[in-house]
Amino acid sequence: MTYEVIVEGFVLQVEVTHCENIPPALNSWNSDWDFYGSRELEFKVVSAICYDDDGVRMDVDYLALPVLANRYGRQIEAALWHEIDAESRRRNGRWAA
Template sequence: MEHEIVVEGFVLQVEVTHCVNEPPCYGSTNSDWDAQGERELEFKILSAVCYDDDGVRMTSSPQWSTASLAHHYRPQIEVALWYEIDARKRRQRRRAA
C-alpha cells in the first residue's frame, strides 16, 4: 500500500511493505500480546521531493538519499503512516455503514 506523506519539509512517496495492526483484547489471559495488541510496520521510501521557500520543486540533495531519510526520520515517518492508515480504516468503516 502506498502513501504520500510530508515529513520535515520532504514530500515522501512511501510503500508499506509489512503492517500488523491488531487491536488490544482487554481481559484476555492468553498472552500479554493479546491483551495489549500489536502495531508494527515496515516501509520503503520510493521517492523524496522537497520544495524551496517559493514552492519550487527541488530534487532531494545527494546527502539525503531515501535510505538516509528513512533512518534519520523513522519515528516521524511511522507516526505519519499510522495516521494515514488509521484514517483510511475510518473512511472504509464509514462507507460500509
C-alpha cells in the same frame, strides 16, 4: 500500499511493506500481546521531493532516500499510522476522530 506523507519539508512517497495492526483483546489472558494488541510497521521510502526557499520543486536523489528513512523514521511512522487509521475509519464508516 503506497502513501504520501509530509515530514520536515519533504513530500515522501512511502511503500508499506509490512503492517500488523492487531486490536487489544481485553478478555484474553493468553499473553500480553493478545491483551494489549500490537502494531508493527515496516516501510520503504520510494521517492521524495522538497522545495527550496524560492518554492522551486527539487527531486531528492534516490541514494539519499535511505538516509531520510533513517533520520526521520519515527516521524514517517507516525504519519503513516495517521493515514492508515484514517483510511480504516473511512472504510468502516466512522468519520469522527
